Amino acid sequence: MALSPKILIVAGTDPTGGAGIVRDIETASHFSVKVGLAVTSVNIQNDLHVEAKLPMYGDFIRGQMLAALEADSISAIKVGMTGTPEIVHAICGVLAEFPDIPVILDPVIRASSGGVLADDMTVAAIKQDLLQYCYLTTPNLQELAALTDHGLAKDHAHAIMQAKALVEAGSKFVLAKGGHETGKLATDSLVSSDSIRDFSIPRLNATMRGTGCTLSTAIACEMAKGKTIEQAVGTAKAYVFELLRMQPVAV
Ligand code: PLP
DSSP states (O other): OOSSEEEEEEEOOOTTTTSSHHHHHHHHHHTEEEEEEEOEEEEOOOOSEEEEEOOOOOHHHHHHHHHHHSOOOOOOOEEEOOHHHHHHHHHHHHHHHHHSSSSEEOOOOOOOTTTSSSSHHHHIIIIIIIGGSSEEEEHHHHHHHHHHSOOOOSSSSHHHHHHHHHHHTTEEEEOOOOSSSSEEEEEEEEEEOOOOEEEEEESOOOOOHHHHHHHHHHHHHHHHTTTTHHHHHHHHHHHHHHHHHHHHHOO
């Protein structure tokens, strides 16, 4: 294992720094992990809305990813916002050439402002083409519903069933995130073809933008350091919990 592991981040921008690449780099820096970067989409957005998106050409994303992968040893790849089917396919083309690097996918579909970051065609491409390259996918409840084409999960057991459908679609592990559920505990379940492992922390009355970006990048960093997926998820969740604990209490 390299002394200073490096991950490749493939993601979109948020000029406010609330989500996307800025969060990813801040997180990697906290975990002392170096970063290579492929920008998928330059966005104009803030906490209230997504105003415009400028998706990169597929070839441009391929070129960025290859430049990063050829420059240095990359120990994990985090994929966040993709944005268009063309981008999904460009990413898949590169991932197929580097099958030994674990891929952690945060399947970004909407910003918490409500703005759409992946339309139905892009969601279909993620499901049909990208999931098969993923070691771990980290959907929230809305993303689980969109990717499985089912309604929003009625309860956590239903969310786990939807996560199993994504495992069948090709992702080796799926972390079904319960952050948007209700109850005293916020439970995420790590689902594979033959196991379910729950990670629970007390639910906090706080919100923060970019928690999905932060969690998936923290997991990628810990995996790049050689941790098991269970250790990586546990550490990443504890980190997000600490960040949420420092937020002002929502009223
Ligand atoms: N914008 C970009 C570019 C993202 O990658 C993400 C990641 O989930 C989001 C927005 C969504 O973040 P939030 O739910 O905090 O709006």
